[in-house]
Amino acid sequence: MDDFSNIIKEMLVENTLISGVLSNLKNKGMGFSRVDIKPVEIKKEILFQFTYDYKPKVIHKNLTQEEALEEILKLLRETLKQGIFFSTDADYQIFSNKNGNESILKKKPSKKAINISHNRRKKYILADGDPIDFLIRLGVMNENGRVLAKRYDKFRQINRFLEMVQDVIPSLSKDKPINIVDFGCGKSYLTFALYHYLVRILEMDINVIGLDLKMDVINFCNEIALDLGYDKLKFIHGDIKDYETLNNVDMVVTLHACDIATDAALIKAINWNSKIILSVPCCQHELYNKIKSPVLEPMLKHGIIKEKLSSLVTDSLRGNILEILGYNVQLLEFIDMEHTPKNILIRAIKTEKSLNKDALVIYKEFKEFWGLKDLFIERELKGRLGEEFGD
Ligand SMILES: C[S@@+](CC[C@H](N)C(=O)[O-])C[C@H]1O[C@@H](n2cnc3c(N)ncnc32)[C@H](O)[C@@H]1O
The missing domain is CATH 3.40.50.150 (Vaccinia Virus protein VP39)
Structure with a gap:
């Protein structure tokens, strides 16, 4: 897996994603022009809500972690040029060109997590952030x-x-x-x-x-x-x-x-x-x-x-x-x-x-x-x- 997919996977798996937005169509005629992503808790399970903006209406899909990863990668590789992801660790801006090449810009986190779950980030015995x-x-x-x-x-x-x-x-x-x-x-x-x-x-x-x-x-x-x-x-x-x-x-x-x-x-x-x-x-x-x-x-x-x-x-x-x-x-x-x-x-x-x-x-x-x-x-x-x- 490349860096770009690993970053997204980590945000989804670790539940650090606060929100994301994919925009800027690669080709016209997709029907939607932007997709917003946020985690939601449904029946005690964390899912990722994708909101597809088909002006004037919107369509929602709630996806599991694996499905969400697959969908984001597909959208960025095939449909939309830009992804902005706000996580508790960092803000990421990902650009994907028509040839499927990606570039990533990482900045300090600008958003605070809304607590949708009591246990947002999985607590590990060895913690990410503690030098071991x-x-x-x-x-x-x-x-x-x-x-x-x-x-x-x-x-x-x-x-x-x-x-x-x-x-x-x-x-x-x-x-x-x-x-x-x-x-x-x-x-x-x-x-x-x-x-x-x-x-x-x-x-x-x-x-x-x-x-x-x-x-x-x-x-x-x-x-x-x-x-x-x-x-x-x-x-x-x-x-x-x-x-x-x-x-x-x-x-x-x-x-x-x-x-x-x-x-x-x-x-x-x-x-x-x-x-x-x-x-x-x-x-x-x-x-x-x-x-x-x-x-x-x-x-x-x-x-x-x-x-x-x-x-x-x-x-x-x-x-x-x-x-x-x-x-x-x-x-x-x-x-x-x-x-x-x-x-x-x-x-x-x-x-x-x-x-x-x-x-x-x-x-x-x-x-x-x-x-x-x-x-x-x-x-x-x-x-x-x-x-x-x-x-
Ligand atoms: C796939 S690696 C797994 C390494 C490590 N246990 C892990 O899970 O990350 C399998 C290891 O078993 C070792 N191995 C296989 N047969 C062995 C044997 N009969 N005696 C000692 N080591 C053996 C190999 O040399 C290899 O380093």
Whole structure:
């Protein structure tokens, strides 16, 4: 997305838009010459009211955030040359020429918000406007703490992740240091966020390890951790399945680790009896090649549907396995579909329950329905669960 769409998106998503007006027709004969935009609260939902000026009458449309973004971009690209937007952060004047090129003029905010909602701007754990060292270093914020428009999706993802972490903190022991491992940490936006939140904000006694196959990202992250004085955050190079350094890990995080790397991380967590597992799976190839069901052939014969279906079945099986092993499991939406299809977060909290036989029966029936046999995660867990678990 370019700067211009990001600015508009941020105003809509963050609810900072006070009003906007689009004017100056590119081509005559549209029927309307100007569109006014303002947020309205309807049945506790914030919508955006578009008023199209067809002199002498006007037409109103109330659009959702996604629809409003699409409509503004379409109007500015195809129909109207100029947009003026008043937000709580700034005034923006956007000019769009016939070739589809845009220029943006940003000025200090000149309008005060009318409070149409009690909660106008979403309150994040990490706030836009507060300089946060790791976010500056990773290029999400500038030195003044302002989130860069093009990094807003990342910023929201980080905050969404921290909200999910916030909910599980009461399940962690308060009597001992907590060990957390982030498997497949990559560039580690979320690993740094986790550390910053738990250690710097909540002042918990936490050690965090980030592990990844890529040596360059490990070096990059260790350098940042050292520079920022994140003393109990270490990054290690290696493969998830070979990681043996710690054997008492309280929380396992694995976000977007590819294919069975997610399973390898879940297996580690299960074998450690980790109290908390937060896992957002990535591409899932294993089931794609194994799933079979004559009844579902109309779905499975289309690659695109088969891929989505295999992902959903994989995550359902993973959730089910965790339930068998005494975890309370929730599948939550991590971030909006528009950013990535990999948006299911498995949140599992270990209970005192031992093997859940009912969940095991359900698991076997479910697997049979999908024609599944000999799964990686089962093979790896058999030792722990006994023969009755597998085929
Ligand atoms: C898509 S990135 C996700 C990075 C980060 N967790 C995030 O969500 O922003 C996946 C990362 O997992 C790492 N990875 C994949 N398989 C792995 C394995 N078996 N062991 C360790 N790291 C692995 C990759 O190197 C890559 O950096």
